[in-house]
Amino acid sequence: MVIHEEDKLRCRQLNTLGRLMAGFTHEQKNHLAIINESNGLLADLLEMQQITDETLAARLEKIVATTKDRVAKAAEMAQHLNRFAHRMDTPLxxxxxxxxxxxxxxxxxxxxxxxxxxxxxxxxxxxxxxxxxxxxxxxxxxxxxxxxxxxxxxxxxxxxxxxxxxxxxxxxxxxxxxxxxxxxxxxxxxxxxxxxxxxxxxxxxxxxxxxxxxxxxxxxxxxxxxx
Amino acid sequence: MNKINLLIVDDEVEFAATLAERMELRGLAAQIANNGKDALEMVSASQPDVVILDLKMPDLSGLEVLEGIKAKDPSIEVIMLTGHGSTASGVEGMEKGAFDYIMKPIELAELLEKINLAYNKRHGIA
Incomplete structure (x- = not known):
């Protein structure tokens, strides 16, 4: 396989993309961690019955459960993407x-x-x-x-x-x-x-x-x- | 059992504050530092039982802060927080003396279990 200048340029671009992707997923996990803790705090307050309106509490419990589930899914994807981005770090x-x-x-x-x-x-x-x-x-x-x-x-x-x-x-x-x-x-x-x-x-x-x-x-x- | 004194070190202000509030709701005493330098000063001043330490911070890295804490008092137990996809950075922390590590976003029950184990180790409780 002959490597042309154009191919070298594409390799550099790919390297840039990989590094950006790794950095992005790291940041993404930080944001998800904050959402997760805020959601957890809301769950704590509900559990400790600090929200007394039962209808509101029931509604909030559903929102807390959905948010927790989606954060877990997003974090799993971010983790896979991060590992994927790092796979080229070691050729063998x-x-x-x-x-x-x-x-x-x-x-x-x-x-x-x-x-x-x-x-x-x-x-x-x-x-x-x-x-x-x-x-x-x-x-x-x-x-x-x-x-x-x-x-x-x-x-x-x-x-x-x-x-x-x-x-x-x-x-x-x-x-x-x-x-x-x-x-x-x-x-x-x-x-x-x-x-x-x-x-x-x-x-x-x-x-x-x-x-x-x-x-x-x-x-x-x-x-x-x-x- | 005495109240566990925690120090949470993370440059993400909101994350550290919310986690501290959740810990206090569970009866732990939690202080916050948002950079490595403040963390080392607070370790000297308040002698926490367990430090929850973010690995990636803009001034001193988590590993540098870990070394600083261990130099001041090797018995203070440190749990590293990592947002990395790989466990390698957490393992590196443990090689430098951290008690354990946990990935972000955290599972609170898992973190609480690690905190209790770290506290028991610091105080020689079997």
């Missing part, structure tokens, strides 16, 4: 593939929701630890997820599963749907040159398998490199 590291995929999937749910595609997951607890490039795994997973979503229609299902494959970890995106209309092969522009370069750099392998009817699998095998 030991990680669990499940953790990387779960982290990224939290940020990808919205894209599936917008297209009314259902997501399902099945993560094996038997996966070996993997020594490889964590941000490349997440880049490749994004490419595969994007390709699967691009080829799917409303009410199709994308199942993301992991399992051991020898010393490697295998990640499979299984696309299924109603009817017999087969899924189209993945377009080359979606699984671009950078995707294949990343596969080679990781020592990974990729297979696209078409089943009968509306059924297709995208399979990625991620080996553990030698430190």
């Amino acid at each position: 590291a030991t990680f669990q593939v499940n953790e990387l995929i779960f982290e990224e999937l939290t940020l990808l749910h919205r894209f599936a929701n917008m297209k009314q595609v259902d997501l399902d997951t099945s993560f094996s607890t038997e996966l070996p630890g993997t020594y490889n490039n964590p941000s490349l795994v997440q880049f490749i997973f994004f490419c595969l997820f994007d390709a699967a979503l691009e080829g799917s229609s409303a009410r199709d299902i994308i199942k993301i599963s992991t399992e051991p494959h020898g010393d490697s970890s295998q990640l499979t995106l299984t696309m299924t749907g109603q009817g017999d209309m087969p899924f189209s092969p993945i377009k080359e522009e979606i699984l671009c040159e950078a995707f294949h370069f990343a596969i080679t750099k990781m020592g990974a392998s990729f297979i696209e398998k078409h089943g009968e009817g509306r059924h297709m699998r995208l399979i990625l095998r991620i080996p553990s490199l030698t430190p």
Whole structure:
């Protein structure tokens, strides 16, 4: 792969974006912490019956519960985004593939929701630890997820599963749907040159398998490199 | 059991004030410092049992304040607050003598449990 000046510029831009994202999520968690404590204080006052109007107290209790729930969800997303932003800090590291995929999937749910595609997951607890490039795994997973979503229609299902494959970890995106209309092969522009370069750099392998009817699998095998 | 004396150190004024109020509602005595320098002065003056210390502050960092507290009185227990996605910074704090760490936004029940354990350690209560 030839690196041009334009590519170097894009790398710098990506680095800037990662740093801004890491800083943003940190600040976001500070704001959420303040909302959480203010909401908690309101809950304390309600519990200590310092608000005597029962109708108002009941209404406030509902607001407190909703706020607590949303703060927890927002904090979880901020945490995943923060970790995601830091993944490029170390080019090679030991990680669990499940953790990387779960982290990224939290940020990808919205894209599936917008297209009314259902997501399902099945993560094996038997996966070996993997020594490889964590941000490349997440880049490749994004490419595969994007390709699967691009080829799917409303009410199709994308199942993301992991399992051991020898010393490697295998990640499979299984696309299924109603009817017999087969899924189209993945377009080359979606699984671009950078995707294949990343596969080679990781020592990974990729297979696209078409089943009968509306059924297709995208399979990625991620080996553990030698430190 | 004596009243637990807490010092909450965080540059987020609202956060520190609200957390202090919640602690006082639960019978703890809570003081606030909004920067590292004030925190070290208050540690000398009031000898808190437990310090809740934010890791990221603009003047002295949480780790620097931790070192300062431990230099003044190693028996004062410190619980680090971190907004980071990674637990690495909290672990680094523990390596420098912090009792424990907790992530923001905090779960109050979890923090209270850690405070009680830290208090017991400081006073040799099994």
